[in-house]
Amino acid sequence: MKRRGVTVLAGFVLAVLLVAGISLARVPYVVMSAGPTVNTLTAVDADGDECTVGAKGCQEVIQIAKTSTSDSDGQLRLVTVNVQSRTGLLDVIKGWFSDEQAVVPYEFVYPPDRTKDQVEQQNQEDFKESQTSAETAALRKLGYPVRVSVGEVTAGGASDGKLKKGDVIESVDGTKIESPSQLVELIKAKPVGTVLKFQVTRDGKAEAVEVATKPASATDQTPRINIEVATVQPHPFDLSIKLDDIGGPSAGLMFALGIMDKLTPEDLTGGKIIAGTGTIDDAGNVGPIGGVPQKLYGAKKAGAKVFLTPADNCAEAKANALDGLPLIKVATLDDALNALATLRAGGQPPTC
Structure with missing residues (x-):
């Protein structure tokens, strides 16, 4: 092969390798x-x-x-x-x-x-x-609105033996409950020891339940009913x-x-x-x-x-x-x- 042909071939190979290298090189x-x-x-x-x-x-x-x-x-x-x-x-x-x-x-x-x-x-x-x-x-x-329900009931707490896990809270003292934050505010709005009247749906049936609030702790007099709140959206x-x-x-x-x-x-x-x-x-x-x-x-x-x-x-x-x-x-x-x-x-x- 003539020198010029070898040079052209070598240039071609180098060009292919260069393009391949550029193609394979990773960029950020x-x-x-x-x-x-x-x-x-x-x-x-x-x-x-x-x-x-x-x-x-x-x-x-x-x-x-x-x-x-x-x-x-x-x-x-x-x-x-x-x-x-x-x-x-x-x-x-x-x-x-x-x-x-x-x-x-x-x-x-x-x-x-x-x-x-x-x-x-x-x-x-x-x-x-x-x-x-x-x-x-x-x-x-x-x-089908979102409804507030009882997630867990704290043993020995204000709601123990009264509210049950799965209860859907319809109202408190006649006020319809539409959100967890609203429920908390209603509970906090009255002094510790206040008896609150809950209307709940339990296993598909309406129930009336009374719960007397307790203080959050010995040093915190914020009213509590001692439940974990959950949300549900019942639909048939x-x-x-x-x-x-x-x-x-x-x-x-x-x-x-x-x-x-x-x-x-x-x-x-x-x-x-x-x-x-x-x-x-x-x-x-x-x-x-x-x-x-x-x-x-x-x-x-x-x-x-x-x-x-x-x-x-x-x-x-x-x-x-x-x-x-x-x-x-x-x-x-x-x-x-x-x-x-x-x-x-x-x-x-x-x-x-």
Whole structure:
């Protein structure tokens, strides 16, 4: 081989090795892109792919038993973000030039004081909590309020032999009890030794119970009834959410809407594909989330006609808006329900 040919070949090999080295070299960034979207009104298999109810390994995302449920002609899709945590320089460069991706420092997603496994575990816990809050908010809207109950009774305390674990506290001295904090304030409002009249539901039956308060301690005269307080939300059906491999709290709003769609005769979607995101608390307040630009792309690819956007994310969403995907502004579950009703009527709900 001639000297020139050897030189060209060597240069080519070096170039390949250089590119390979750049590709394999790890950099302290993660690349975020649109993740899977899931219709909360349908069923998924073990891999999270949508499937037909009755097929092997296929289960509904929102499972409701012991009551009738309704079907929908549309979809209520939650959206996710995919995080590529192992990245090379080429991945990052590609992400920088992509409208659909975002490049952020590794520690932005995985703080240095926590391991990757710890972060992912927290995301799973947040996801489960979002499901619980979605259930609470939806059931409250459907007429099943949160109620205060007795968790544990302290042996030898004021309530020992009077209140029982599982009692639902309906009222104290004629005042309806709607929250644990309200119960505490009613107890503290009267002197130690005051006899309080409790109306409770015990094993499905109404009971009247009298409890004389005791001091917190020998040196603390704060009135106490010596119970642990819990909350319950009685409803005459079974409800659960089954969806794995998704983390974070941002699916709360769409889960709440999915529950309400199944438990009410009206099709909330109006036959449309509705996408959205947002945390939700027990009172139905919708909170902001991360990854809005990527979630918009995921919604658009899924065929969504509108995107339910947390009010606090509106500025970011508008800056990354996509043609043909209106951004519907929502701050509460009621806002979302009103917006969907307006859409079904052919109107235009408030936008970002």
